[in-house]
Amino acid sequence: MSVPILQLENVSYTYEEARRPALDGVSLRIQTGDFVAVLGHNGSGKSTLAKCLNAILRPTAGRVLVDGMDTADESRLLDIRRTVGMVFQNPDNQIVASVVEDDVAFAPENLGVEPKEIRVRVDEALRRVGMYDFRLHAPHLLSGGQKQRIAIAGVLAMRPRCIVLDEPTAMLDPVGRREVLDAVRELRRSSGMTVVLITHHMEECIHADRLIVMSEGRIAMDGSPRDVFSRVEALRALGLTAPETVSLLYSLRAEGWPLPLDALRVEDCAAAIAAYLRRPQGTITDLE
Amino acid sequence: MLKDITLGQYFPGDTLIHRLDPRTKLIWLVGYITALFLAHNVWGYALMLGVLVLEAALGRIRPKTLLSGLKPLIFIVIFTAIINLFYGSGEALWEWWIFRITADGIRRAVFMALRIMLLICGSFLLTYTTSPLQLTDGLERLLEPLKKLRVPVSELAMMMSIALRFIPTLIEETDKIMSAQKARGASFDTGKLTERARALVPLLIPLFVSAFRRADELATAMECRCYHTGGQRTRMKQLVFARRDILTLLVLAGLLAAAIVLRGLGT
DSSP: OOOOSEEEEEEEEOOTTOSSOSEEEEEEEEOTTOEEEEEEOTTSSHHHHHHHTTTSSOOSEEEEEETTEETTOGGGHHHHHHHEEEEOSOGGGGOOSSSHHHHHTHHHHHTTOOHHHHHHHHHHHHHHTTOGGGTTSOGGGSOHHHHHHHHHHHHHTTOOSEEEEESTTTTSOHHHHHHHHHHHHHHHHHHOOEEEEEESOGGGGTTOSEEEEEETTEEEEEEOHHHHHHOHHHHHHTTOOOOHHHHHHHHHHHTTOOOOSOOOSHHHHHHHHHHHHTSOTTGGGGOO | OGGGOOTTOOOOOOSHHHHSOHHHHHHHHHHHHHHHHHOOSHHHHHHHHHHHHHHHHHTTOOHHHHHHHHGGGHHHHHHHHHHHHTTOOSSEEEEETTEEEEHHHHHHHHHHHHHHHHHHHHHHHHHHHSOHHHHHHHHHHHTGGGGGGTOOHHHHHHHHHHHHHHHHHHHHHHHHHHHHHHHTTOOSSSSOHHHHHHHHHHHHHHHHHHHHHHHHHHHHHHHHTTOOSSSOOOOSSOOOOOHHHHHHHHHHHHHHHHHHHHHTTOO
């Protein structure tokens, strides 16, 4: 097994003046090229987890290794941050410049990259999120989804090995949400970048390779989205609901239809139900 | 109502004025203002007005845009004009109590109003045609020598560009809060002055709270993108002094010379 890009060893974090730790002994390894979704309620510690991944917060106990670098090591701070790019919830509060391409150039400028090289990186980053045609626009006149794609481009221009998105769609309308998720998926498809997507929307987790459910600062569930979402009772116990597709299958099962619970996408769900309805007659008595 | 404020707004474009080096434009503005204060008679003001109109035409900035920038400052213009109206010397055209209006006063008032308007429009032309990032870049380069005196020029430039970037965002936010307060029965433009001032409190408090939160989030986002003080930053857009910049500075020298000559012509 290769060196994990992100490795958390028994990480805890307690905010000042907080009684309960926001993160409570979390251990986690994320391999290069993985697409990991982190799901949880508000206050489950998922945003704190995100902030520990590129040294915005340093764990109060345990340690975080980014590509082998300890986030407690001040001297590697810039290397850590250029390895793990971070996109936040509110697109307005992460755009620093009044022109799209100037904003995307911000990170490489900070890193002291050669001007010609910056130009190449900016154009490439904007093309990858499909915003190249908007490079001379003013960000505040763009839609939420477009702004968030610019924020992603701004991170890509650092050429990170991993990108962490902390609820990137929470403030967007459905169209914007789709735009951002498509951009993330395209990123995965074209370059196999390591992605950590923090969210509270079940549907956004379906395409992940791995799904981690957080609750009260701990990892409550960890597995493929199929595995995790099939455990409907366990999810309910955590106050989460399964995606609508799974909920439908679950209800049908309660009515006595022997359906699988791991059909997450609408197409798969429809196929599962259709397969059951088209079953050879007479088998109904075989049901448990 | 708040959307009318165009202060610090940049209109992207690709005209001669847009392509000029921001340093040239900053020096131009200083030179233009100097020439404006040298103007003393009709010819001087005519020249300055002509230059401004030419500048706006070259930068493809519509007169309407330029005038709308004046709107929030019209009070200062009128106030200054009225004060000057009563400060003229010579024979009185109209007199009442301590107020005396003379031909000289009228001339002063008109010129002073014109001077302020040209000053504002001239400055706005700079921000309309120069992106804030370019502008701060230019300022930073021009003030570079001050770094030797330990003036944090780069940090100040960054602060300025961020302030400019957030003007439209905060204006939008103010509008939103105002609508929310109006929906609950607040009124911002009726009542006595003290009442109106008091009505602003529920507007300003949420605005400040949100501005602080924004600042906090922005600082984190900037750190995530490797912003740090003390390091050597580079720029994607390098400033190059082209031939058009040298020509512009020559024109500026000519303008200053003309302003001095016209001043000599008397009133």
